[in-house]
Amino acid sequence: MNHRPITEDDLHGYVDSALEPERRAEVASYLADHPDVAKRIAAFADQRELLRAALAPIADEPLPAELNLSRIIEGRRRRPSPVWRAVAAMLLLSIGGVGGWAMRGSLQPAQGGLAALAQEAASSYSVYAPDRVRPVEMRASDGAELVQWVSSRLGRPIKVPDLASSGYRLMGGRLVATAHGPAAMFMYDDDHGSRVVVLTRPMSSSDHDAPMTAHSNDDVAGFAWADDGMGYTLVGRSAAESLRPVANEVRRQVRGAI
């Protein structure tokens, strides 16, 4: 018989029952011939049993309340991660889309792609404008970074309209998800709690250019148009007509930018 020599690792493997049956038998036969080693290994096995017995009662104790796993999972649900907030926002957008479709009869002349754009703006407005904590992802003070961010995501240079002359101060903006890809949203405040939102994104080729049209539903109203492949819309919680001068100002500025 040609046995591999027994190693220290084999001896520990013997104590921990970690050996293949064949090797285990070889170690056992070695220990039978070497009582000194066998004594030491028996002591290690005793240690093992003693430690297990000494520590077993801890595992038998009732778990403290803070280690209740269902509660920990529940706690996480109450404190949604940013990812879940994003998913929730997308769900709201899609619900808004369905609502808009159901109310299509009340939509004013906006047609086809512009109608979709207008609805996206209304949904974003409904979600973000009432938000007192974080209506925008990036504040106006980070304007340059905001422009860079949305321009890179939309794949073309985006200009943030300055509506100070119309009495609206830029709060900031964010990227929003739409069924037609990312859109840039900018939010403005008139310092009296009235907010308006400008939403812009690339349009499909059939909506490359479209004249400005009014749109509204019960809550949110505004104007939408397309210029050189980009769709624009301005919405607020006011009668659409009162926003026309502001929309004209937005169009004038973004045209100037092209």
Place this chain on the structure above:
Amino acid sequence: MQDMLVQVEPLIPALRRYACALMRNRATADDLVQDCLERAVSRWHQRRDGSVRAWLFTILHNLAVNQFRQAASRGRHVPIEEAGENEFDGAAAQEHRLVYQDVLNKLAKLPEEQRAVLLLVAVEDLSYAEAANALSVPVGTVMSRLSRARERLQQEIEGAAGAPGNVVAMRSLK
């Protein structure tokens, strides 16, 4: 999440046992286990195939190591010999209480890295490879730490039996 509940919940008592034996402080141990469970919940979908048990012990051990490091850097680390003798009081069964307490006190004298290996392998039934993964060391290092841990614990046990109070003199049989 149901899947996770079914697989993780039965392992919580063992995680607690390991944390208690390693940290020698019930409150610290339970905080660590709670932290471990929160991470497990948030990373459940990122875990690789393999034993959930080994995965949880890896998370727990990493948290314990951070805890040791922080305690050391704050300079508030309680030397293990001075830790409360009665930390395990409620845990031991009445009859063998003194014997159990004695071996746990001796275990507490081992360096943390040896204690961790011995506990993971001999008490928590991790394979040598799983223990190596949990401790981020090669299997060879696990084996040498395990060997040193057993020798040293044996010295403590025999030293106490041969000459009470003298834990240095006895050498193990080789």
